[in-house]
Amino acid sequence: MNKFIAIAMCLTLMALMFGCDNAKKIENSYKWPILEGFPKPQVPLDNPMSDEKVALGKQLFFDKKLSANQQQSCESCHMQQFAFAEPLSVSVGSTGTVHRRNAPALVNIAYNKTLTWAHDGITSLERQILLPMFDESPIELGITGHEVEVLARFKTIEYQQAFNAAFPEQPISFELIVKALASYVRSLISLASPFDKYAYLGVDDAIPAAAIRGMNLFFSERLECHHCHGGFNFTQSTGHEQQLIDRRPFHNTGLYYVESSKAIFGYPSKDIGLAEISTLAKDNGRFRAPTLRNIRHSAPYMHDGSVATLAEVIDIYAAGGRNIESGQHQGDGRANPMKSQFVKGFELTPDEKKDLLAFLDTLTDDTFLTSPKHGFNEKE
Structure with missing residues (x-):
C-alpha cells in the first residue's frame, strides 16, 4: 500500500475515533429526565444531546419565523397542553392547506422506533423534521423555495449566540436547525404520571x-x-x-x-x-x-x-x-x-x-x- 494512502487512512480513522469519543463525552454530560433504571433513548452519533442544543431547539420550535410566511411555528400543530398534539381532526398548514392526517403527540418521541403515522423508513427525528419544513405536498412550514429568506431571519445577534453555544464555530444552517429541533423534541420526556x-x-x-x-x-x-x-x-x-x-x-x-x-x-x-x-x-x-x-x-x-x-x-x-x-x-x-x-x-x-x-x-x-x-x- 502506498505510504501516503496509509497515512491518510490512519489520520481519517483517528479523526473518526476522536469524533465518536467526543460525541460520547457530550452525550454522557446530558442528564436525561428519566427514572432510575430506565434505558436511555438512542441518539445519532452525529447529533449528541446537550442542554445548549435543547435550548436552541426550543426557541426555534416556538418561532413563527421558521415558516416561509411567518404564520406558523412547529408549536402551531404541537401544543404543550394537548400533549404536543392539537385539538383538530387534521392539521392545517401555514398556507391554509388542509392535511389528511392528525398531528401526532410528541410524547417520549425519543423512544419511538418509527416516526409519522405510516412510514417504516423514517426512523430518525433528523429525517422526519425535514418533512414539515420542506415538504410541498402538503405544505406545512413551506420553506422550499424560500430557503435564503428564512435562514436570514436567524442571523440575529441573539440567535447567533444561541447557535454558537450549541454548535461552536459552525455557520448557521438548516442542518443545524434540524439538529437543534431534534434535540429539543427528544427532550420531551414524560415519565411522571x-x-x-x-x-x-x-x-x-x-x-x-x-x-x-x-x-x-x-x-x-x-x-x-x-x-x-x-x-x-x-x-x-x-x-x-x-x-x-x-x-x-x-x-x-x-x-x-x-x-x-x-x-x-x-x-x-x-x-x-x-x-x-x-x-x-x-x-x-x-x-x-x-x-x-x-x-x-x-x-x-x-x-x-x-x-x-x-x-x-x-x-x-x-x-x-x-x-x-x-x-x-x-x-x-x-x-x-x-x-x-x-x-x-x-x-x-x-x-x-x-x-x-x-x-x-x-x-x-x-x-x-x-x-x-x-x-x-x-x-x-
Whole structure:
C-alpha cells in the first residue's frame, strides 16, 4: 500500500475515533429526565444531546419565523397542553392547506422506533423534521423555495449566540436547525404520571382501585390492548439503547371497510397507510400504534382524527372495528379482511369501561403538560 494512502487512512480513522469519543463525552454530560433504571433513548452519533442544543431547539420550535410566511411555528400543530398534539381532526398548514392526517403527540418521541403515522423508513427525528419544513405536498412550514429568506431571519445577534453555544464555530444552517429541533423534541420526556409512581416507584396508593381494575383489563388477553400498546411507553413502536429490533408496529384496526371505487382494500384511497410506502397489499390500512401516555389530552384520535373521545375508541375496539352506517365512508370495518388479529372485539360492562378509562387517565403527566421547561414563556 502506498505510504501516503496509509497515512491518510490512519489520520481519517483517528479523526473518526476522536469524533465518536467526543460525541460520547457530550452525550454522557446530558442528564436525561428519566427514572432510575430506565434505558436511555438512542441518539445519532452525529447529533449528541446537550442542554445548549435543547435550548436552541426550543426557541426555534416556538418561532413563527421558521415558516416561509411567518404564520406558523412547529408549536402551531404541537401544543404543550394537548400533549404536543392539537385539538383538530387534521392539521392545517401555514398556507391554509388542509392535511389528511392528525398531528401526532410528541410524547417520549425519543423512544419511538418509527416516526409519522405510516412510514417504516423514517426512523430518525433528523429525517422526519425535514418533512414539515420542506415538504410541498402538503405544505406545512413551506420553506422550499424560500430557503435564503428564512435562514436570514436567524442571523440575529441573539440567535447567533444561541447557535454558537450549541454548535461552536459552525455557520448557521438548516442542518443545524434540524439538529437543534431534534434535540429539543427528544427532550420531551414524560415519565411522571400517577401510573409511573405506582408501577416504577412503588407508591401503592398513587392510583385508585378503579384504575387498578382497569389496568388488569388493559393487560388481559381478553382485551389484548397491550399487544399494540405495550411496554413502558405504551406503544409497540419503541426503541432504546437496550432494544434495537424494530417490532413493526403498524396495524389495520378495522376503522374502515369502504366498498367503493374510492377505496383500496377498504380504506379511503386518500390514505391507505403503510401500503403507500411498501406497495404491499397486506399493508393497506396499517398505521402506527401511538403512545397512550397523556392520551386523555391528545384528542381527537386515530390517524385522521375521526374519533372524538376515548370512550368512542373503546367502543370501536369492543365491537371489533367501526361500522359506518351512512355517508362517504359507509361500510363495516369489522369485516375488513386486512384487520389485525388483535382487533377481534370483546364484551365490556359499563363499570368495566369506566375502570378502563380510569386507568388511561393515570397515564396523564400533569408536569409534562404544564412545565415551563418544555413550554414557551414570552419573558424568556
